[in-house]
Amino acid sequence: MSVIVVLAVVQPSAAQKYLGANGGWWADVQVLQNFGINNWSEVDYVNAGFPRTSLTELRAVLNYYLISPSVGAFVDMGLGIMPAPRMKSFDAGLMPMPYADKEYFVRRTSHSGVKRSSAHFRMSAGFFGEIYPVQRIAVMPYAGVGLMTVTRRTFDVRLKENGSNMEYDTKYIWGRSKGDEFSGNGEMLYYFTGRLNFRYELDPRTNLLIGLEYTHSWNSTYFYADHRNAYNGNLVRSSKVKCKKMNMLGVSVGVSFR
Amino acid sequence: MKKLIFPLLAALLMAGCGSGDDDWGGETLIPVTLKGIEAVNIDNAGAFPEISEGPIGKGSYMIGIKWEVDNLPNDDDAFVGGPIREGEHTYSSSANGYSKRVRSLTRFNEDVGPTEDVLYPNISTYFMEVDCAFLPEGVDEGLVLLVAPDAGEHRFRVEYWRNGARAFYCDTPAVTLQ
Numbered sequence: 001m002s003v004i005v006v007l008a009v010v011q012p013s014a015a016q017k018y019l020g021a022n023g024g025w026w027a028d029v030q031v032l033q034n035f036g037i038n039n040w041s042e043v044d045y046v047n048a049g050f051p052r053t054s055l056t057e058l059r060a061v062l063n064y065y066l067i068s069p070s071v072g073a074f075v076d077m078g079l080g081i082m083p084a085p086r087m088k089s090f091d092a093g094l095m096p097m098p099y100a101d102k103e104y105f106v107r108r109t110s111h112s113g114v115k116r117s118s119a120h121f122r123m124s125a126g127f128f129g130e131i132y133p134v135q136r137i138a139v140m141p142y143a144g145v146g147l148m149t150v151t152r153r154t155f156d157v158r159l160k161e162n163g164s165n166m167e168y169d170t171k172y173i174w175g176r177s178k179g180d181e182f183s184g185n186g187e188m189l190y191y192f193t194g195r196l197n198f199r200y201e202l203d204p205r206t207n208l209l210i211g212l213e214y215t216h217s218w219n220s221t222y223f224y225a226d227h228r229n230a231y232n233g234n235l236v237r238s239s240k241v242k243c244k245k246m247n248m249l250g251v252s253v254g255v256s257f258r
Numbered sequence: 259m260k261k262l263i264f265p266l267l268a269a270l271l272m273a274g275c276g277s278g279d280d281d282w283g284g285e286t287l288i289p290v291t292l293k294g295i296e297a298v299n300i301d302n303a304g305a306f307p308e309i310s311e312g313p314i315g316k317g318s319y320m321i322g323i324k325w326e327v328d329n330l331p332n333d334d335d336a337f338v339g340g341p342i343r344e345g346e347h348t349y350s351s352s353a354n355g356y357s358k359r360v361r362s363l364t365r366f367n368e369d370v371g372p373t374e375d376v377l378y379p380n381i382s383t384y385f386m387e388v389d390c391a392f393l394p395e396g397v398d399e400g401l402v403l404l405v406a407p408d409a410g411e412h413r414f415r416v417e418y419w420r421n422g423a424r425a426f427y428c429d430t431p432a433v434t435l436q
Contacts, residue, residue: 105305107392160392163303164317165402167388231386231404 028061030254051082103162113153142195167230207256294326322397
């Protein structure tokens with residue numbers, strides 16, 4: 001008796017079978033809000049130079065049933081906005097200097113990269129499943145990998161040492177790499193993503209979606225600081241801080257249609 | 259009324275084109291000529307360098323150079339110059355054609371000082387020119403001292419050379435480096 005009850009619950013109804021019965025494609029449009037569950041780094045000046053860990057995204061998902069109607073594959077693309085970094089302009093009081101026991105004056109600064117809210121392109125692909133616990137409602141777990149664009153940020157600063165003629169050309173970099181004069185500012189973060197979507201059928205062609213998701217990046221960003229003697233170009237001091245892998249939790253709402 | 263519109267517009271246009279010398283802008287188009295130099299002592303210890311007559315730290319001494327210029331014609335300017343391209347003949351490039359040399363008029367340290375052969379040793383390699391954007395008002399060039407001398411009173415001579423010949427020179431006031 002209990003087995004029959006379980007099968008009756010799990011088996012899709014005739015109406016619910018419509019989307020998957022014949023296989024094929026169907027699409028979702030979602031609005032998504034991600035919240036970082038960890039900072040880029042516990043080091044204040046490192047974290048302050050990156051965008052705040054929050055991502056508001058508009059996403060389109062294309063789904064295809066591989067084993068209709070239970071298992072399929074998906075690919076999605078989205079455009080997200082991350083808020084401005086806490087350190088919008090250069091703050092000498094926060095940053096590491098050539099020598100910790102000396103005071104420095106800032107003579108010149110130039111900046112490249114993000115200092116306001118920034119746009120980030122995301123793309124992911126993977127597989128999904130489909131379960132019907134009750135009529136008209138599907139529970140769909142997703143798992144996949146993806147990439148997200150980030151922008152390298154750089155401050156080029158000329159520092160003058162208090163009490164002497166010494167000046168330093170200093171470069172502070174937040175990003176995946178230091179880059180060079182031939183590379184652009186765009187870089188990639190790669191991630192794993194796991195989602196749980198709940199789909200409510202409005203009619204055979206249209207569904208409402210609510211989802212939860214978790215994103216974990218598998219490569220890290222870094223902070224670099226290079227200090228060079230302005231008179232002879234010698235590298236006086238170089239430091240590198242490895243940031244944490246980004247983890248985000250998200251909530252999405254959307255529409256699914258065919 | 260229609261017959262007056264075009265003549266009025268033409269008159270306005272011609273009036274705008276026929277403006278006087280005031281509309282040349284603030285910068286003279288005649289390039290200035292360097293006629294001489296004056297050297298001052300600068301204390302570069304703080305956020306901004308300052309002309310100083312008192313003691314200066316050995317590690318923060320800078321020689322400041324003031325240009326003496328004019329735009330009067332002389333025999334050196336015997337021929338009409340070539341076309342002036344924007345940015346080529348600005349005041350800040352007045353000394354571009356000169357090489358700078360610095361000599362020590364006093365004993366610099368135990369290794370560098372007057373000898374029988376060379377009364378005022380050339381210590382140009384101990385100095386480096388700095389960005390003119392961070393100089394005191396009235397000072398046109400700055401040469402920072404990057405090798406600390408012995409503490410005491412010092413004096414330096416700045417020479418401007420062109421085409422293998424010394425064009426100008428000036429001695430700094432005596433300065434106590436400590």
